[in-house]
């Protein structure tokens with residue numbers, strides 16, 4: 473007998489790119505879930521700290537169990553609801569395909585994401601120029617080769633995969649923030665020339681409805697500006 477579908481509740485905040493990962497997976501899986509928005513502008517309540525002692529979003533309640541950390545939550549969703557996001561680890565090529573997607577997401581997080589954070593936080597043109605060069609160099613070296621067979625999504629997929637669920641929230645920021653002056657447009661222009669695989673993939677990812685669903689770009693760009701203006 474098939475196991476009953478678990479009851480899911482996502483503790484989230486739509487401004488948070490880490491929580492956004494779980495939203496992308498849930499949108500693709502089309503599984504019903506409840507959500508509770510956690511106000512990150514205030515100290516976490518004692519009730520939420522019982523759910524996640526680190527006080528971070530996202531957290532996912534699966535019936536009475538809690539899962540935290542966005543990569544773990546998102547991978548759990550791909551495991552629990554078999555779909556186009558990822559082959560099962562018991563499939564012939566499943567473990568290898570999953571290792572490739574994990575490596576891709578890890579590469580984004582460990583090699584590129586920090587530079588994107590720095591460019592949005594930069595206070596001077598010189599800082600923006602340095603971070604912009606670092607983004608382009610890291611994408612060209614680390615990500616461009618991993619996207620040679622994207623079609624348009626990871627590893628020849630015509631649908632989003634776990635690789636996009638884990639990175640799409642950051643990609644949509646990189647591709648939309650130039651409109652709001654948070655990232656110089658020249659960074660995207662350079663990427664389109666020096667990293668054409670990445671640029672084509674990023675354009676497709678940043679327009680996908682499962683990625684844009686909870687992403688209110690104007691509000692998020694404004695909040696990001698305010699956050700960094702406050703640190704001036």
Ligand SMILES: N[C@@H](CCC(=O)N[C@@H](CS)C(=O)NCC(=O)O)C(=O)O
Nearest residue numbers: 488489490527528529530541542543
């Ligand atoms: N490593 C965590 C990072 C999550 C995270 O940093 N969430 C931020 C919002 S984007 C948060 O909850 N911040 C609350 C705080 O620092 O008080 C994950 O991947 O889930």
